[in-house]
Amino acid sequence: MPPGAIRDRHQQVDNSPRPMEPMDGGRWTVDGGRRSANGGPRTADRPPRPVRDGVGLGLAVGVSGVAFGAAAVSSGLTVWQASALSLLAFTGASQFALAGVIASGGSLLAGTAGAILLGSRNTLYGLRLAEILRPRGLFRLPAALGVIDETTAVTLAQPDPAAAKKAFTATFWCLYLTWNLATLGGALGAGRIGSPQSFGLDVVGPAAFLALIWPRLKAGRTERLVALAGAALALATTSVLPVGVPVILAATAALAGALASPPAQGSPAAASSRRASFGLEEAPAAGKTGPGGDAT
Amino acid sequence: MTATWIAVLATAAGCYAFKLAGLTVPQRILAAPRVRRFAELVPVALLAALSAVQTATNGQAFDLDPARLAGLGAAVVALVLRAPFLLVIVVAAATAAVLRAAGVS
Numbered sequence: 001m002p003p004g005a006i007r008d009r010h011q012q013v014d015n016s017p018r019p020m021e022p023m024d025g026g027r028w029t030v031d032g033g034r035r036s037a038n039g040g041p042r043t044a045d046r047p048p049r050p051v052r053d054g055v056g057l058g059l060a061v062g063v064s065g066v067a068f069g070a071a072a073v074s075s076g077l078t079v080w081q082a083s084a085l086s087l088l089a090f091t092g093a094s095q096f097a098l099a100g101v102i103a104s105g106g107s108l109l110a111g112t113a114g115a116i117l118l119g120s121r122n123t124l125y126g127l128r129l130a131e132i133l134r135p136r137g138l139f140r141l142p143a144a145l146g147v148i149d150e151t152t153a154v155t156l157a158q159p160d161p162a163a164a165k166k167a168f169t170a171t172f173w174c175l176y177l178t179w180n181l182a183t184l185g186g187a188l189g190a191g192r193i194g195s196p197q198s199f200g201l202d203v204v205g206p207a208a209f210l211a212l213i214w215p216r217l218k219a220g221r222t223e224r225l226v227a228l229a230g231a232a233l234a235l236a237t238t239s240v241l242p243v244g245v246p247v248i249l250a251a252t253a254a255l256a257g258a259l260a261s262p263p264a265q266g267s268p269a270a271a272s273s274r275r276a277s278f279g280l281e282e283a284p285a286a287g288k289t290g291p292g293g294d295a296t
Numbered sequence: 297m298t299a300t301w302i303a304v305l306a307t308a309a310g311c312y313a314f315k316l317a318g319l320t321v322p323q324r325i326l327a328a329p330r331v332r333r334f335a336e337l338v339p340v341a342l343l344a345a346l347s348a349v350q351t352a353t354n355g356q357a358f359d360l361d362p363a364r365l366a367g368l369g370a371a372v373v374a375l376v377l378r379a380p381f382l383l384v385i386v387v388a389a390a391t392a393a394v395l396r397a398a399g400v401s
Contacts, residue, residue, distance in 0.1 A: 060380065060381075060382075061381065063382055064381055064382045064385060067382070067385050067389075076300075077300065077304070078300075081300060081301065081304045084304050084305070084308065085304055085307065085308060088305070088308035088309075088312065089307050089308040089311040089312070090311075091311050091315075093339060093343060094307060094311050095307075096346075097342070097346055098303060098304070098307050100346060100349075100350050102300065102303070103350075104350070104353075104354060104355055105355055106355075108299050108300065108302070108303040109303075111303060112303045112306045112307050112310070114342065114346075115307045115310070115311070116306075116307060116310030116311060116314070117338065117342060118338070118339055118342050118343070119310065119311035119314045119315070120314050120335055120338060121335050121336070121338060121339050122311070122314050122315045122318060123314045123315070123317045123318040123321075123335070124318060124332060124335050124336070125315075125318060126314075126315055126316070126317065126318015126319045126320075127318045127321070127323055127327070128318075129318070129319065130318065130319045130320075130323070131323065135319055140316065140319045140320060141316070143319060144312060144315040144316035144318075144319050145312065145315065147315040147318055147319065148315075197392075197396065198393060198396055198397070199389060199393050200363070200367055200388065200389030200390060200391065200392030200393035200396070201389060202350075202361075202364055202392070203351075203364050203367035203368060203371070203388045203389050203391075203392045204385055204388065204389055205346070205347075205350050206346070206347040206348075206350045206351040206364075206367075206368050206371075206388075207347075207367065207368060207371035207384055207385050207387075207388035207389070208381075208384075208385055209343040209344070209346045209347040209350075210343075210344075210347050210368070210371055210372070210375065210384075211371065211375060211381050211384045211385065212339070212343055212381075213339065213340050213343045213344060214375045216336075216339075216340050217340070222337070223337070223340050226337050226340050226341050226344075227340050227341065227343075227344035228344070229341070230340070230341030230342065230344045230345040231344040231345050231347070231348035231349075232348075233345065234345035234346075234348055234349050235348050235349065235352060235353070238349060238353045238356060238357075238358070239356050239357065239358075240356075242356075243355055243356060246345065246349060247342060247345045247346050247349060248342075249345075250341045250342055250344070250345030251338055251341055251342060252341075253337075253341040253345075254334055254337035254338045254340065254341040254342075255334060257333075257334075257337045257340075257341070258330050258331075258333040258334035258336075258337055259330070261333070
């Protein structure tokens with residue numbers, strides 16, 4: 001993403017999903033040293049490279065499936081269960097979440113509910129992608145599996161719908177294959193080592209979660225407050241609620257955050273500028289998207 | 297079928313349903329700013345909570361393991377230094393592993 005965009009408080013004005021930073025940076029144009037909502041089109045700085053962007057990001061992020069596979073198996077899931085999650089759920093944060101609850105011997109119901117709740121943001125990505133990809137009929141069934149942070153980021157960064165479709169397809173395929181192969185490798189590898197703790201695998205989940213929300217923590221004060229409140233709420237209730245439930249309870253922090261800080265942008269102008277800005281962003285450079293991915 | 301398999305498949309089904317919903321429901325339904333804002337903040341709250349709980353607790357008890365805390369601290373340093381996702385995780389795990397090998401419980 002363009003340097004500086006993260007620091008911009010105005011970014012909070014954007015109420016659209018914020019899967020990764022690069023796609024957001026381009027929505028704003030420099031305005032007297034500050035950035036403001038994109039008032040008009042600007043030309044892309046370089047030709048679109050949808051396939052290259054998608055493959056690059058897919059490889060870079062997909063490799064971290066090793067971490068999931070290893071963490072899942074050391075949590076008590078079988079190799080097949082780890083692979084089933086990567087094949088069928090294909091959304092990293094939810095996968096790590098379920099594995100974490102299972103590792104701590106928590107309630108499977110609460111673990112499942114938390115994992116599914118974490119996947120709710122993909123609905124918002126789907127809404128935006130549907131505007132651009134316009135998937136029809138049964139094609140939506142396979143396409144839906146690929147609606148995650150990374151595909152959304154690369155797809156929305158393309159200058160036109162044709163490039164967007166290529167980007168979505170390339171990112172989805174590459175990430176899906178890499179993530180699943182990496183999961184299998186990590187799962188098989190973890191079964192052969194001794195104590196998972198001696199390899200520090202118990203830190204993989206917490207570090208991954210932190211890395212996933214890091215870009216959003218930098219994006220605004222509300223995000224930081226919500227994160228702190230969510231963590232505090234979960235820790236405070238850990239000793240009195242069944243394992244897994246405190247994490248779900250943390251969603252109330254998000255509710256409070258959403259009610260307390262209504263995005264200033266409900267205005268039609270902001271909405272239309274978002275729409276108009278589609279296609280004007282720079283595509284993210286492959287591999288430099290950094291943390292913030294999910295399919296992880 | 298074990299309970300774990302049911303949890304795995306239910307998670308997969310639920311996550312898929314959320315994805316499919318985005319492609320199929322009318323755009324307007326979830327377009328309300330507050331709803332969008334909530335959905336944006338949900339992962340922030342949940343992932344922060346997960347990170348905290350998995351770092352500092354074990355079951356229903358607090359469990360402040362020095363090596364694990366140091367690993368998470370190393371992850372923060374890596375993030376501040378803008379390390380990519382995978383490197384952040386490797387640094388965190390390696391830090392905890394090295395400390396444990398050195399005798400830090």
